[in-house]
Amino acid sequence: MSKVKYYYDPESLSYRKIERKKRTTIKYAFMFILASALFGFMFVFIASQYVESPKEKALKRELQNAQLQFQLLNKKMDQAEAVLANVADRDNNIYRVYFEANPIPEEQRKAGFGGINRYKDLEGFDNSKLIIETSKRLDILQKEIVVQSKSLDEIAKLAEEKEKLLSAIPAIQPVRNEDLKRMASGYGMRSDPFTKVRKMHWGMDFSAPRGTPVYATGDGVVIRADNRATGYGNHIEIDHGYGYKTLYAHLYKYNVRKNQKVRRGDLIGFVGSTGRSDGPHCHYEVSKDGQRINPINFYYGSLTPEEFNELLEHASLENQSLD
Incomplete structure (x- = not known):
């Protein structure tokens, strides 16, 4: 049971009961609800900053895994680039020299891609730089492989012609x-x-x-x-x-x-x-x-x-x- 409060009325020289107006009650109720809502919002906000939800934890693990995969991909590309560089060196300095073909210029092998920004769709993410650099390396590597593949096709054709030439040149006595x-x-x-x-x-x-x-x-x-x-x-x-x-x-x-x-x-x-x-x-x-x-x-x-x-x-x- 709520307590009854009184106040002293000097005019009547007596105590009178304090009557709370309905408007005031509504005001207090509204202020209480508003304060509760603000407190709840602040609690949720603070919790969201320092406490991870299960979904956020799963997304974070996926992001870490993606970063790891990109790092592994870059290491594999390092290995592929080293192997391709060795093949290109032998191509220019052994195969093409032997078959009297002009070497392929380095700028042609390592040429990038001009024109429009091919990687615009990859911008604006937390790891955009990593993704864009990896994509560029992969594109250049693919182009180098295409250039080298065409070169080896040319070498194979030259080798076939060389074999025919060596077989055609008179090389023995007509009489034993x-x-x-x-x-x-x-x-x-x-x-x-x-x-x-x-x-x-x-x-x-x-x-x-x-x-x-x-x-x-x-x-x-x-x-x-x-x-x-x-x-x-x-x-x-x-x-x-x-x-x-x-x-x-x-x-x-x-x-x-x-x-x-x-x-x-x-x-x-x-x-x-x-x-x-x-x-x-x-x-x-x-x-x-x-x-x-x-x-x-x-x-x-x-x-x-x-x-x-x-x-x-x-x-x-x-x-x-x-x-």
């Missing part, structure tokens, strides 16, 4: 050493066997018994296998591509036909003495871009250094040719 009687005459000024006049001998003469096998000295296509060229008798001409051609003259008979593809070491004919010849032998010529050149420079595929030196000594003698 064990089948030779002697290297009768080399490239250069020689005495003609019929007129005895010194004139240019455009090939090398390999003296061997009639019927000795004659081999293709490089991969190519037979473009002639006939006796319609003056002085050569039965002869074969092979186009090796890349400007190289070889000719095998004074044959006894053929083992190939026109337009037939041959590989280095294939049996193409047999030694004879047809045409303008002074004895069984194979007259052998090499031409590059239409110019006849000394065949002795093309025997690296079948001779030892000692055999090559001996052949070089015999070829340099200014003796009489056999054709």
Whole structure:
């Protein structure tokens, strides 16, 4: 039961009961509710600043995990960049040098991305800097991989062409050493066997018994296998591509036909003495871009250094040719 309060009235010289007005009661009630609400709001605000809710804790853990993943991603990119740099170094200084291709400039390999801001959507977050830098590194790394991939495709193509070139270049003797009687005459000024006049001998003469096998000295296509060229008798001409051609003259008979593809070491004919010849032998010529050149420079595929030196000594003698 609430206490009753009185006040002294000097006019009536008596005590009167204090009557609280209804408006005052409502005012006090309103002030109490307002104060309670403010206190509750302050309590919630302070609690939110210092006490984490379960949802906030879960979000914080997710954020920490994301930061850790970005750090791990950056470490992996460090490793990938190191490996890619090693491949790029070998590409520029070994592969492209070997295949006589221009190296790829460093600014082309490491070029960024110009124009509009590609990372605008990543701005405005607590970890925007980390996210943007990682995204930039990843984009540049991807571009470097594309550049390197295209370079390796080019190297593979050059290697394939190089392999074809090496297979096409005349690189062996047309007559094996064990089948030779002697290297009768080399490239250069020689005495003609019929007129005895010194004139240019455009090939090398390999003296061997009639019927000795004659081999293709490089991969190519037979473009002639006939006796319609003056002085050569039965002869074969092979186009090796890349400007190289070889000719095998004074044959006894053929083992190939026109337009037939041959590989280095294939049996193409047999030694004879047809045409303008002074004895069984194979007259052998090499031409590059239409110019006849000394065949002795093309025997690296079948001779030892000692055999090559001996052949070089015999070829340099200014003796009489056999054709």
